[in-house]
Amino acid sequence: MIGMENNDEIIFHQRLKDQISVIRGTVNSSTVERGEDTVESIYLYGNDFVDIVAPEFAKQTGYKIEAVHYGGGEALAKIEAEQGNPQWDVVMMDGHGSIRNLADRGFLMTDWTPENIGNLTEYGSSLVPEDHAYTPISIHASAVIAYNTNRLTKEQAPKTWDEFFEYKGTAGQADPAVAAPAYPLVSALFYKWGIDQGEQKYAQMMGNGLRVYPKNGPLGSALVSGEIDIAALQESNAYDLKLSGEPVDLIWPEEGTALLGTLIGASLAMTDLPADYWG
Structure with missing residues (x-):
């Protein structure tokens, strides 16, 4: 990362x-x-x-x-x-x-x-x-941490991937089996945490209601609508939404992210x- x-x-x-x-x-x-x-x-x-x-x-x-x-x-x-x-x-x-x-x-x-x-x-x-x-x-970046500014303040939004996976509200990411940018992110996270801890973190987040979308486009739409509070969203999609005036901002995780x-x-x-x- x-x-x-x-x-x-x-x-x-x-x-x-x-x-x-x-x-x-x-x-x-x-x-x-x-x-x-x-x-x-x-x-x-x-x-x-x-x-x-x-x-x-x-x-x-x-x-x-x-x-x-x-x-x-x-x-x-x-x-x-x-x-x-x-x-x-x-x-x-x-x-x-x-x-x-x-x-x-x-x-x-x-x-x-x-x-x-x-x-x-x-x-x-x-x-x-x-x-x-x-x-x-x-x-x-294959993904940054994007958040809906109507749901969270910058102070409340996760600042690291660990905090992202510990989030108790609604979160989303793109399907790594379909969306090209999502696979490098998941690979990097498993490399960072190791297979066992990576599986535990995903299992925990799925239990908290992680929503998986086929592509970054629908993921971004869900973030804009408030269907989810935060998203592991591809950098270009996140900036596009922000610059278009949507209620979206983004955070570069402190430990970095996977590049594509x-x-x-x-x-x-x-x-x-x-x-x-x-x-």
Whole structure:
């Protein structure tokens, strides 16, 4: 688990700009060809931010782009199902382990570097793999402690994961079997506490009424509505709710939290495109 300083809205929105920039460097044409078909759109599969990034990308570049918004698990399942006939051109999602797995199994184009790779920070550059199968665009917390400000004050909200799991009111988290960001959090907590203590803490919290939601979106909605008081909510969802004026604030746990990388990769099918596609 790694501690991070409390981010502000400038950092939050800068991430969106970074994502648009990397996609622009990844795809440099408005036409994608698959066999005999010509598709006048770039197809982007992803989870967080694709609905925001796609129209902004189109506005800045003039290229047509179709963003298909999935949960992390759904996107991976779709890519698996389409492996014989990929319908996607670019994947953008958090879950560096999952994207690395796609690369290792030959789903992603390798040995190509975006022309704007220099926009990465020194740390970002250190995360670029040797085979250049994907480009890292951000790193964020798989979960922070978010709370409903109509139900709790900052002083009353848990400040650590131990306090979160000892909370006697209504609490929620995303399902680690479905929501991509939830799995690293649960893994980190079990690493922190050990298997036996981790199981005890989850059993205790389930007994106190822990509510598990399929994704971070419904989890955030439950927090806003007051259905739950606190949530182990993905950082981006928590900031989005806060900056939208919802009764939500967040706390970075004192002992830190699990971090998750967001990556962009291109389909292996794109290597069959003519040379002038890449500009």
